[in-house]
Amino acid sequence: MKRTLRIIALVLIVGAIAFWAAAGANRGWTKTRVPKKVVDEVTGLEGVQWQDRFVPGVDFLGAALLGAGILAGISIFVPAQSK
Amino acid sequence: MKAKLTILALIIMSGVALAAPLKFDFKDPKGINNAGFKLDAPLESINGSASGVYGTVTFDPENPGATKGKITVSTASLIVPNPMQNKHMLSDKWLDAATHPTIVFESKEFKNVQTTGDTTTADVTGTFALKGVSKELTVPVKLTYLKDKLAERVPNQKGDLLVIRSNFTIKRSDFNINPGQFEDKVSDAIEITLSIAGASSK
Numbered sequence: 001m002k003r004t005l006r007i008i009a010l011v012l013i014v015g016a017i018a019f020w021a022a023a024g025a026n027r028g029w030t031k032t033r034v035p036k037k038v039v040d041e042v043t044g045l046e047g048v049q050w051q052d053r054f055v056p057g058v059d060f061l062g063a064a065l066l067g068a069g070i071l072a073g074i075s076i077f078v079p080a081q082s083k
Numbered sequence: 084m085k086a087k088l089t090i091l092a093l094i095i096m097s098g099v100a101l102a103a104p105l106k107f108d109f110k111d112p113k114g115i116n117n118a119g120f121k122l123d124a125p126l127e128s129i130n131g132s133a134s135g136v137y138g139t140v141t142f143d144p145e146n147p148g149a150t151k152g153k154i155t156v157s158t159a160s161l162i163v164p165n166p167m168q169n170k171h172m173l174s175d176k177w178l179d180a181a182t183h184p185t186i187v188f189e190s191k192e193f194k195n196v197q198t199t200g201d202t203t204t205a206d207v208t209g210t211f212a213l214k215g216v217s218k219e220l221t222v223p224v225k226l227t228y229l230k231d232k233l234a235e236r237v238p239n240q241k242g243d244l245l246v247i248r249s250n251f252t253i254k255r256s257d258f259n260i261n262p263g264q265f266e267d268k269v270s271d272a273i274e275i276t277l278s279i280a281g282a283s284s285k
Contacts, residue, residue: 028128031164032164040280045248045280055164
């Protein structure tokens with residue numbers, strides 16, 4: 001149980017960092033929509049269309065780190081399994 | 084004699100009609116019209132836009148300096164990428180969109196008007212109203228008059244287009260938006276970029 005909790009904590013951290021990096025390593029807050037620029041051919045105006053997309057930010061990494069820390073902390077108090 | 088007078092009246096009336104300023108409606112059926120905003124604070128940069136732009140502008144191609152108009156932005160249409168920030172921005176702690184549903188600029192006077200071809204640049208003085216505070220501002224604008232181009236943008240509609248572009252900066256402290264607070268994360272200066280097109284149907 002102790003080992004399982006630590007492995008889950010490690011997987012959580014590594015997985016969150018990998019997902020964050022793969023999604024563009026956004027150093028700002030998590031975004032749930034991103035702007036897409038569109039150009040009107042007649043007027044030449046540049047408009048913005050918002051697209052729904054999840055882009056994890058530093059708060060996402062923080063939450064993953066906190067979750068992993070809690071799991072690792074719990075694992076300290078879990079008695080080692082007797083053989 | 085009567086026929087001559089009628090012809091003369093018709094000529095005068097057609098001349099008046101030609102010289103009449105055109106009224107442009109800025110409710111955009113294509114959804115391109117937008118007002119962008121940027122706050123660049125030491126710890127955080129916030130970029131967003133507003134799509135709920137509407138209003139009317141009266142423009143005379145023969146006398147661009149006489150342009151008058153009022154452009155309104157729906158406060159609730161302001162969007163930033165982070166949902167929590169969006170909620171805070173529209174809440175009563177910041178813009179209070181429920182109590183102040185619109186942001187308005189109404190022009191009073193055009194100065195330093197320069198026209199080259201279809202393009203006019205000018206400094207426009209007007210009243211900018213945000214969160215219940217109205218202040219007089221002078222902002223640079225670029226107007227582009229596109230005669231008979233409406234049909235290319237909106238099928239089956241004949242008329243002209245007027246494109247307005249403007250970049251200017253306001254201070255949130257001038258409009259009682261948490262003055263002097265959180266400036267490391269939410270800058271006092273707000274850079275605004277207006278890119279809008281209006282239509283005058285014939």
